[in-house]
Amino acid sequence: MPELPDVETFRRYANATSLHQRIEHTRMESPELLKGTSPQGLGRALKGRTFASSRRHGKYLLLALDSGGWLVMHFGMSGELKYFQDRRDTPDYTRLLIRFGNGRLLAYIAPRKLGGISLVDTPQELIEGRDLGPDALELGEKEFIELAGRHHGGAKSWFMDQKNIAGIGNIYSDEILFQAGIHPKAVLGNMEEADLRRLYKKMRSVLRRAISAHADPERMPAGFLLPHRRQGGRCPKCGSTLAKSRTGARTAWYCPACQKH
DNA sequence: AGGACGCCCTGTTCGC
DNA sequence: TGCGAACAGGGCGTCC
Numbered sequence: 001m002p003e004l005p006d007v008e009t010f011r012r013y014a015n016a017t018s019l020h021q022r023i024e025h026t027r028m029e030s031p032e033l034l035k036g037t038s039p040q041g042l043g044r045a046l047k048g049r050t051f052a053s054s055r056r057h058g059k060y061l062l063l064a065l066d067s068g069g070w071l072v073m074h075f076g077m078s079g080e081l082k083y084f085q086d087r088r089d090t091p092d093y094t095r096l097l098i099r100f101g102n103g104r105l106l107a108y109i110a111p112r113k114l115g116g117i118s119l120v121d122t123p124q125e126l127i128e129g130r131d132l133g134p135d136a137l138e139l140g141e142k143e144f145i146e147l148a149g150r151h152h153g154g155a156k157s158w159f160m161d162q163k164n165i166a167g168i169g170n171i172y173s174d175e176i177l178f179q180a181g182i183h184p185k186a187v188l189g190n191m192e193e194a195d196l197r198r199l200y201k202k203m204r205s206v207l208r209r210a211i212s213a214h215a216d217p218e219r220m221p222a223g224f225l226l227p228h229r230r231q232g233g234r235c236p237k238c239g240s241t242l243a244k245s246r247t248g249a250r251t252a253w254y255c256p257a258c259q260k261h
Numbered sequence: 262a263g264g265a266c267g268c269c270c271t272g273t274t275c276g277c
Numbered sequence: 278t279g280c281g282a283a284c285a286g287g288g289c290g291t292c293c
Contacts, residue, residue: 006286077286093271110270151262157264160287162288170286248265249265249266263293265291266291267289268291272285277281
């Protein structure tokens with residue numbers, strides 16, 4: 001599920017469970033998910049260290065090592081974190097298992113193996129290496145309007161490209177455009193500045209509310225599209241049957257009555 | 262520049 | 278009920 005609100009939820013979870021404890025051992029169950037290092041290299045970097053703090057950029061979670069350097073986690077389409085006490089409770093599809101000095105364990109879980117784990121010296125190294133745009137919640141209104149306003153393609157495509165703005169994927173691009181009343185294929189560069197300002201405000205409110213709901217669809221505010229985006233789903237505002245369109249390989253769900261070009 | 266496509270991987274859902 | 282196809286909240290390289 002991991003877009004910005006999900007990864008922010010994982011970050012807070014890691015903060016609450018996994019900081020300031022000596023790392024005793026790491027076990028990389030799926031070495032192919034390591035980018036730029038080996039299971040041995042990862043073990044050497046982590047063993048005996050603690051996670052001192054955390055950051056997030058877009059859909060990437062970064063855990064700072066007290067010795068310097070950062071562990072980077074990306075969750076693909078299906079990843080999550082789990083902290084637990086008993087090795088026998090190790091979740092299915094655990095790809096990296098970290099054991100702390102107090103015996104507790106942190107699992108990086110990725111059923112579809114579409115995520116990845118790496119080490120960087122600084123967050124900037126990750127951002128430059130992946131050519132990521134500014135994080136969606138750190139971007140100011142003025143900069144947003146300037147970046148979005150020069151785009152001559154579809155609104156949804158712009159939100160989903162991490163080079164433009166980092167953190168928004170298929171689900172939340174649909175949600176933001178729904179809340180702003182904008183069609184997924186509307187062209188950002190053709191919009192009035194007032195529309196872009198509204199879009200910016202909706203982007204922030206959607207992401208913040210989703211974080212408050214711990215990115216859990218069942219806890220989203222009434223009026224969110226998210227729980228309804230499926231075949232036969234109804235618009236939570238006007239009751240129309242939702243429509244779908246494709247952008248690349250992803251399905252966009254939208255309300256044909258509330259979202260106009 | 263922007264978008265479509267195939268591909269990576271694997272579990273679930275859909276359609277016959 | 279059974280089986281293969283299509284699809285799933287991501288991202289990369291390639292092609293037009």
